[in-house]
Amino acid sequence: MSGFTDHFATVSDGYRRHRPGYPPELFAWLADRAPHRRLAWDCATGTGQAARELARHFDRVEATDASAAQIRKARPCDGVVFRLAPAEAGGLGDHSVSLVTVAQALHWFNVDAFYGEVRRVLCAGGLLAVWTYGLARTGEPAIDASLAAFHDTELGPYWPPQRRHVVNGYRDLPFPFDTLDTPGFTMQRHWNLEQLTGYLGTWSAVARCREATGTEPLDALRRRLAPLWEDPAAVRAVRWPLTLRVGRAGSGPSHA
Numbered sequence: 001m002s003g004f005t006d007h008f009a010t011v012s013d014g015y016r017r018h019r020p021g022y023p024p025e026l027f028a029w030l031a032d033r034a035p036h037r038r039l040a041w042d043c044a045t046g047t048g049q050a051a052r053e054l055a056r057h058f059d060r061v062e063a064t065d066a067s068a069a070q071i072r073k074a075r076p077c078d079g080v081v082f083r084l085a086p087a088e089a090g091g092l093g094d095h096s097v098s099l100v101t102v103a104q105a106l107h108w109f110n111v112d113a114f115y116g117e118v119r120r121v122l123c124a125g126g127l128l129a130v131w132t133y134g135l136a137r138t139g140e141p142a143i144d145a146s147l148a149a150f151h152d153t154e155l156g157p158y159w160p161p162q163r164r165h166v167v168n169g170y171r172d173l174p175f176p177f178d179t180l181d182t183p184g185f186t187m188q189r190h191w192n193l194e195q196l197t198g199y200l201g202t203w204s205a206v207a208r209c210r211e212a213t214g215t216e217p218l219d220a221l222r223r224r225l226a227p228l229w230e231d232p233a234a235v236r237a238v239r240w241p242l243t244l245r246v247g248r249a250g251s252g253p254s255h256a
Contacts, residue, residue: 018198020240021049022103024056026131026185030246031057033180034098035125041097043087043114044105048074054101055079062097064090088113090121097121102130107165111173122249128177132166133187133240136196140236142228150200150221158205158212169243177247187240193232197222 027050031037040058042051044065051063055077064085065071074082085091087102087109100118102109118128135151137144165173191199197218200206209217226232 018195018202019046019049020187020189020199020238022053022131022187022242023185024053026242026244027053027057029183029185030099030101030127030129033246034058034127035123036098039092039097040099040101041090041092041121042101042103043090044102044108045074045082046070046103046105048077048080048082050101050103051080051082052077054099058099062090062092088117090117092121094120095123095126098123098126100126100128102128104132104166106130106132106170106173107162115174115176119249124249126249127180127246128249129244129246130170130175131185131242131244132170133242134166134169136199136238136240138236138238140228143225143236146221146224146228147200150217151205154217154221155203155205155209158208160204160208163205170245175245175247177249180246180248182244182246185242185244187242189238190235191238192235193222193225193229196236196238197225 031054034040037058038060040054040061042048042054042061042063045051045063046065046067047070048063051061052075054061059079061080063074063080063082064087065082066084066086068084071082071084076082083091087105100122106114122128135144135147138147189195200221201218206217209215229236
């Protein structure tokens with residue numbers, strides 16, 4: 001696909017196994033505010049974490065991604081159709097979609113073109129929901145400081161420029177829709193040290209660091225975290241607060 005850079009092709013299997021899922025309450029909240037439950041579009045679905053939750057609430061979910069590697073690794077789910085398609089041309093019918101979701105991916109898009117596509121496919125009163133999350137937090141200051149240093153300093157040169165939008169919670173990205181007030185949602189997992197580092201291995205900057213240096217950046221991080229974690233098999237709560245923006249389409253096709 002012209003102009004598309006696949007930052008996750010080399011980590012798609014780890015993405016499927018280690019990326020945390022989103023709070024079920026988020027999808028229930030969105031479904032309750034959507035004008036109908038016939039069709040939702042999960043754009044940039046990755047390996048389908050959000051799409052599978054949407055399928056609990058909608059008759060059909062179209063789950064698209066521009067990464068063929070991600071689509072290949074998506075686990076089949078009743079009610080979900082996984083397809084290869086860019087965000088800016090999802091291949092859905094005019095005014096057919098009740099809810100469009102973008103989980104941790106808006107920063108990769110040509111947002112103006114994507115918003116035009118959203119206006120085309122959303123029905124009257126339909127919703128666009130985008131969200132992002134930053135660093136994992138354990139609540140243990142020494143562990144969290146080590147994770148922040150890994151993200152900011154060691155991986156700093158390897159983050160794509162778009163990462164800044166994740167760090168600042170999408171504050172600098174336009175969102176030209178009538179916005180809804182939203183509650184706070186937080187992802188949470190209970191992980192041991194190996195599970196946490198498995199998740200960190202899905203970061204695009206880790207893949208780029210491996211390619212550039214020929215080394216595994218997670219090895220040194222594990223050595224630093226092991227004494228802080230004390231027992232590597234011990235399970236700790238890991239949390240990511242979500243930054244959520246939700247907007248509603250206009251009253252009719254004239255807004256497309």
